[in-house]
Amino acid sequence: MNVPEPVNLTNCDREPIHIPGSIQPHGAMLVMDPSGQKLLFASANIPCITGYGGDLIPGTAISLIVGEKNAHDFRNAAAKAREPGLSSVILGLRFPGKSLLYDAVVHTHLERTFVEIEPCADRGQSAREALDLTRSLIHRIGREETVERVAKTGVRLVRAMLGYDRVMIYQFLHNGAGRVIAEAKSPTLGSFMGQHFPASDIPLQARHLYLVNTIRMISDTSYQSIALCPSLESDEPAIDMSFAQLRSVSPIHCQYLQNMGVSASLSISIVVDDELWGLIACHHDSPKVAPLPLRIGAELFGQYFSLHIADCERRTTLQVTADARTKLDAIVSQLSISDEIRDSLGKQLSRLSELVAGNGAALWMNGQWLQSGDTLDEHQTRQLLKVAGRDSPRELWASQEIRGHLTDYTGSVAGMLAIPLSMAFSDYLVLFRNEEAHAIEWAGEPVKTTAETPFGARLTPRGSFDTWREEVRGRSTPWTASDLSVAQSIGTYLRDVILRQNELSEQERAKTEQRRRVLNAELNHRVKNILSLVKSIALQTGANAANIADYAQTLEGRLRALASAHDQSLDGKDGGSLAGLLETEVNLYSDTPGRITLEGPPVHLDQRAFSVIAMVFHEMMTNAAKYGALSVPEGRLKIRWKLEASGDCEMFWNETNGPSVTWPSRTGFGSKLIKNSLEYDLRGKTRIEYHRDGLQAQFSVPSVYVTQSYDGLITPDIQIEAVGKTHIDGMKILVVEDQSLIALDMENTLRKLGAEHINLASNAPEALEMIEISKPNLAILDFNLGDNTSENIAELLLKLKIPFLFTTGYSDRTLIPEKLRDITIVRKPISDSAIAAAINSVLG
Known part of the structure; x- marks a missing residue:
């Protein structure tokens, strides 16, 4: 009795799509012997293209079919394409007696040389344009x-380059299914963004072909294939077209695309670490042939x-791992040397779980069990650790669906990640994740029916791609590559800690007492220095005070400045931010916004310089508030600093609009403090000048006390003219521009100005269709659209009372019809400020 073959993904995966024996009709094919001298097979349309009138008999000299020069060029091209997957390109070849030009791609595979011939692109400059466009796209991405961001930008760029109605980034998931993570499309099409496609939509053999042949075009999903002649002999190996661009496509796949409403497609493989990461999938609602130069550019x-x-x-993984390593450092730093390593780690389980967004963690160490948060029980965990030891000895073991390994388990924990901590894999740190019930949106119900084909029963594509939701239970969020990288770091780090623990513990005990003695000595030294400084300040302030109240106020201010400097230097561990110091002092005196301006790069001062500069600027601010610019409402103060090439920090003090100042008749303690502390304590420089319109000063701190940091940056407020002042938030804007890159630049500019809803059209019919579907609030029209203009679009916008403006590369306004010459024009190249000003003018 014959048992029928079950219909499943396995037999679907066996369809021999690499040996169809035919090609798509937008080109022709010659298959030659390895020498390139003789014909083996040819597509039936070769005579129409080459003008050859004889029979296509195997062994016929290639030169008789295509001409001597072309045959010579084919052989040279084949000599350059001996590596698997490598091809050579010939552009603009002409066959004897024919006027049309053709392009050819030549490659060799399994002792056969393939020549694929297509009509040359319409424009003679297409190769150069393709190269320029490709270079620009690579720069932008x-x-x-x-x-x-790469995916989102990539679909826009590819759509601009190739002109397909829809371009998607389709990423393969861990289970073989795919998901659309980015999409750029015509506004008339529905969206597949975020939807999932089952693994069966792209069978295994198709994925293999996508991996070895990274660009694939179907010019018309309803095409009639052209057979290769003559038919194969019974003992002859099939013609393997794995690397051919014209290879005919599985009828099932064509039906699949037709069910989606797709008439033409092009795919570009995304290959990461020699694996198929995803596809750039391009769809068009009418037949379309992308010229060979553009396809080569798209492949690059x-x-x-x-x-x-x-x-x-990799950068994301490295960053996540680095962040986790920083947190690991903090965790390990809190492990007590006096405790057993098991007990110390047990106290940190919740923090270790957080490193990979876990809900709980457990430690199995030296035969003892510790746990924190949501976990399995000890017995269940030991069951899974046996599986981990068997499947992945001495390696990480991860599962997002543990129910398959545990009998009758119904708890909330769904995911587990086991990290071995010993070479004998008897000790583990185990991290857990709870179930994440969620819905997956599929592009149609992921169920296929069957049909009989020449190859037997096969799955057939679904007829509907309407959104279908599936509820998923019993799984946690997947353990990502970043999670596994972090887990690897945890394991390496903790194993190292465990190995070193015994060695370091005894040394650490001996060092603890030494550290305590050094700390006490340092504290004693610092206290004595501060007390001496306070004593000096008190004596000098008293000697120069006019009365008790003045003495108390001045002494309090100076001690407060010293205390503030001390606090900030402790916060910074070794000194502090110059910007932070000045902001603290300015906040005590700036009761009116805008009176005091700070400007300078991020600068860090060490502890010694920080205390000195705190005292100096306190004195300067106090004097400005008593006698200078800050003593009157209209007074202004600007403090600016910069780093010289030598590393010195130069600071500039400039008072304006204050009372007239004159040189003092005597030098007070404040002036002495400023000068002596900078010049004596830091060996810096001071210069103070008393101008009638305000005091000016310059202070210099030597580079030995200065480092550049990346916090506390202060820059002056900058008002960007026009940009940022437009009122286009929430507006629908139509951009009509026939140059794709200029259109993309305009879109980026409009988004910077606040626009969110932007439609791009490359010609008048497309723009008029968009206006009919959804009227814009504003339109930006390139007046010259190739051989046409946007005059009819402008007339419609006037009729609908929709504001618009023109852009043009011409300097002469007379090229615009008289009735439209009052319309605002922005000339190319267009700056952000120019388009912003023009929009403001149009919108009033």
């Missing part, structure tokens, strides 16, 4: 720093895009 862009995705993921 290189500015993005996260996978999310895809290779750079893949490298950039890999780089972003």
